Amino acid sequence: MIETLNKAFCTLPGVGSKTAQRFVYHLLERNRDGGFELAKALVDAMEHVQHCNSCRTLSEKTLCNICANDVRDDTQLCVVETPADIHAIEQSGVYRGKYFVLSGYLSPIDGIGASELGLDELEQKLVERHIKEIILATNATVEGEVTAHYISNMAKQFEVQITRIAHGIPIGGELEYADINTIAHALSGRKNYT
Amino acid sequence: MIETLNKAFCTLPGVGSKTAQRFVYHLLERNRDGGFELAKALVDAMEHVQHCNSCRTLSEKTLCNICANDVRDDTQLCVVETPADIHAIEQSGVYRGKYFVLSGYLSPIDGIGASELGLDELEQKLVERHIKEIILATNATVEGEVTAHYISNMAKQFEVQITRIAHGIPIGGELEYADINTIAHALSGRKNYT
Numbered sequence: 001m002i003e004t005l006n007k008a009f010c011t012l013p014g015v016g017s018k019t020a021q022r023f024v025y026h027l028l029e030r031n032r033d034g035g036f037e038l039a040k041a042l043v044d045a046m047e048h049v050q051h052c053n054s055c056r057t058l059s060e061k062t063l064c065n066i067c068a069n070d071v072r073d074d075t076q077l078c079v080v081e082t083p084a085d086i087h088a089i090e091q092s093g094v095y096r097g098k099y100f101v102l103s104g105y106l107s108p109i110d111g112i113g114a115s116e117l118g119l120d121e122l123e124q125k126l127v128e129r130h131i132k133e134i135i136l137a138t139n140a141t142v143e144g145e146v147t148a149h150y151i152s153n154m155a156k157q158f159e160v161q162i163t164r165i166a167h168g169i170p171i172g173g174e175l176e177y178a179d180i181n182t183i184a185h186a187l188s189g190r191k192n193y194t
Numbered sequence: 195m196i197e198t199l200n201k202a203f204c205t206l207p208g209v210g211s212k213t214a215q216r217f218v219y220h221l222l223e224r225n226r227d228g229g230f231e232l233a234k235a236l237v238d239a240m241e242h243v244q245h246c247n248s249c250r251t252l253s254e255k256t257l258c259n260i261c262a263n264d265v266r267d268d269t270q271l272c273v274v275e276t277p278a279d280i281h282a283i284e285q286s287g288v289y290r291g292k293y294f295v296l297s298g299y300l301s302p303i304d305g306i307g308a309s310e311l312g313l314d315e316l317e318q319k320l321v322e323r324h325i326k327e328i329i330l331a332t333n334a335t336v337e338g339e340v341t342a343h344y345i346s347n348m349a350k351q352f353e354v355q356i357t358r359i360a361h362g363i364p365i366g367g368e369l370e371y372a373d374i375n376t377i378a379h380a381l382s383g384r385k386n387y388t
Contacts, residue, residue, distance in 0.1 A: 001239045001254045008235040011228045013220045014213070024239070025278050026207045028252050029297065032240045034205045039236035041202040042221070045195045046229040049222055058222050060195045084219050103223060 002028070056101040056118055057083040066090075066099060073097040075132040077125065079151060081105055081139055089137065097135070100125070105143040106150055117147070119154065126158045133161040140167050140185075196222075250295040250312055251277040260284075260293060267291040269326040271319065273345060275299055275333055283331065291329070294319070299337040300344055311341070313348060320352045327355040334361050334379075 002024060009020035027035040051057065052064035059065070066072060066086070076097025080086055086099050102117040114120070125131065134155050138144035152162045168186035169178050178186070196218060203214035221229040245251065246258035253259075260266060260280070270291025274280055280293050296311040308314070319325065328349050332338035346356045362380035363372050372380070 001235075001243055002252060005232075005235040005239040008228070008232040011225060011232070012217045014216070019208070021278055021281065022208070023206045025252070025276060027236070028239065028243055029276070031205060034202070035236050035240040038199075038202040038205070039233040039240070041195075041199040042229050042233035042236070045199040045218070045222065046226045046233070049195055058196060058219070082219065082223070084215060087215065 052101075055099045056103060056121070057086055057099065071096075075130055076135065077131050077133070078135040078137050079122070079148075080137045081144065081147075085137065097133075102138070102147065105138060105141075105147040107143060114150070119151065122151070123154060126155060126160060131158075131160055133163060136162065136164045246295075249293045250297060250315070251280055251293065265290075269324055270329065271325050271327070272329040272331050273316070273342075274331045275338065275341075279331065279333075291327075296332070296341065299332060299335075299341040301337060308344070313345065316345070317348060320349060320354060325352075325354055327357060330356065330358045 005024050006017060006020045009015055009023050010017055015023075027038075049058050049060055050062070052059040052067055053062050054067040055064060057064050057066075061068070073096050076095075077100055078089065078095060078097055079100045079102065080089070081102050081104060083101055086101065089095050089099075100118075100122055102119075104112055104117060106112060106114070106117065126134070134151070136148040136151060138148045138151075148164060152164075155162050166189060167182070168189055169175060169182060175183065199218050200211060200214045203209055203217050204211055209217075221232075243252050243254055244256070246253040246261055247256050248261040249258060251258050251260075255262070267290050270289075271294055272283065272289060272291055273294045273296065274283070275296050275298060277295055280295065283289050283293075294312075294316055296313075298306055298311060300306060300308070300311065320328070328345070330342040330345060332342045332345075342358060346358075349356050360383060361376070362383055363369060363376060369377065
């Protein structure tokens with residue numbers, strides 16, 4: 001039983017057997033109620049959390065809070081890779097538009113093509129809605145760039161502004177410690193200083 | 195629901211909201227079956243795992259595998275702070291005696307005294323059984339040392355050899371990077387080189 005629980009914890013990302021053991025002993029020795037609560041929360045979430053019908057993020061309702069919010073700008077659509085990215089952008093508090101979640105990136109070798117990422121749905125949105133700007137916020141990785149490029153190609157047939165989030169030196173970051181790719185991006189993406 | 199699960203994960207030691215979020219999204223997006231299995235394993239363990247009647251470690255049975263194993267030396271008793279310590283010692287494969295788990299260390303300020311650590315039971319064992327050696331394997335912290343000292347005082351009234359595990363430079367460790375306390379212990383605990 002202890003071993004089974006240990007193995008179950010090991011399936012979580014970044015959790016090895018030492019960490020799993022720490023979780024197991026902590027729950028068994030100090031917080032059994034917490035263990036039951038975690039089990040209940042897990043079952044609830046696994047059973048009831050689905051994807052938002054509109055933006056494909058994880059949501060308990062058919063339409064997530066952001067999609068259901070009429071105050072948010074319907075003409076801006078920010079395309080991200082994962083629901084966690086929405087969370088990160090929302091925390092910055094500067095974006096008032098809507099989202100679209102790809103749930104990954106294009107990776108033909110893994111069998112992840114346009115339809116797996118819901119790009120048909122995205123195209124449908126561009127046809128139906130009056131979207132003025134599509135913001136490509138996929139990650140700054142090779143896969144993220146390829147995915148962004150693919151979407152921008154697809155979106156070109158519509159009258160829509162296609163933008164990509166800026167890449168450069170992080171705020172608070174020091175040039176000295178930035179990697180060469182970041183510096184190259186920061187230089188080529190330089191703006192007029194006002 | 196997502197938020198509840200996130201908070202439930204945050205009760206685990208060393209898990210903050212970012213890590214919890216990673217767990218949640220991983221389970222929801224990629225491994226719902228794993229989520230259900232984890233929930234089941236949690237409930238099973240929280241309900242059925244108890245303490246061994248003899249050594250007080252966590253066990254599914256009234257007597258743990260080690261205590262129930264007649265091949266193991268009944269005359270040696272290794273006193274450890276937690277069940278995880280038993281696991282660590284067992285992995286080294288050099289100890290063939292039995293164990294006693296304190297489930298913590300003496301900490302009068304937190305209301306943890308001799309009875310909470312089961313020192314009465316330990317004394318009872320010394321009275322009843324033919325224990326020849328008691329190995330103090332509490333941690334090399336102030337609390338662990340105090341606890342070891344207390345137990346050694348208690349055990350003195352019995353005809354039993356009282357030993358403490360060695361402290362010094364870890365194998366593979368470099369003197370240059372060892373902290374001063376470890377070096378001091380390593381020097382004062384030096385042995386004749388054969």
